Amino acid sequence: MELSNIEKLLEKYFEGETTISEEKELKVYFTRETVPTHLERYKDLFQFFSKESTITATKDLKLKTQRKTRYAWVGVAASVVLIAGMFLTNQPPKPDKNLGTYEDPEIALEETKKILNMVSQYMNEGKQELVYLKEFENTKNKFIK
């Protein structure tokens, strides 16, 4: 391409009035080996543009698949079950409503007597065993006067 044409294109380029295809022409022109000295400085610019357009991303795209979200739901469900389970099993046992109350005072008296008798009987049985304690006392008195 003629030099004057290139200069005209450059002027248009810096005014932002070139078309895409004209810019392509410029790029092609300036990636050549030899360029007139007064245009040398634009070489870097257009070469830079060509070079930059070849840079690529190196990381591969990893899409989160649907499976992962399904597992997340399992986790949520499990924790709900766990917490629910803890609350259900930890409830204190309900107190027994039947306290053995008697409606008739006479029967109540009889029953109380019966129970008190039973208690005293056990007490007496227990006390018989205490006879041996007396022996300790006697033996002690023999030695310590």
Added chain:
Amino acid sequence: MREGAFITLTNGFKDKLFRLAKRLLVSKEEAEDATQEVLLKLWRNKSKMAEYKNVEAFAMTMTKNYCYDKLKAKETGNLKIVHSNYKDEQPSLQRQVEARDSLDWVGKIMDSLPEQQRMIIQLRDIEQYNNPEIAEMLGINETAVRVALSRGRKKIREALLKKHNYGVV
């Protein structure tokens, strides 16, 4: 839409998203993250995909917004963008090194432009979108695109001229 179809669809413009993100965020790692994030968002909303006129343009807009958010978050967090894009050093000829060095200059000049101009030059000169497409992606009108494009290009030219004449930017 199945996973495979989605990946084939997005592979067409995935690199463009990445390059735009890299232009705005500078760091390569962050740009990778941004790309992933945008594509995942797109995947999650795949049921609405049929409603979009142009999925690619839509994804570009998403990337732009995502990067703006990131940049804003950085400003408020008072963090600096750290970029450690070390090139893998292959044994190369002196000339190649010099050439790459001067290309890096262009990159540096470009990264010093305001975000909008940077983005428009990226979309136009590197990705070769036309002005109406860019206007749609960025949500501005075509005249604004053309003006910003011209300003950005002229700024780059000035900087290149300085560098060429004095070796400084």
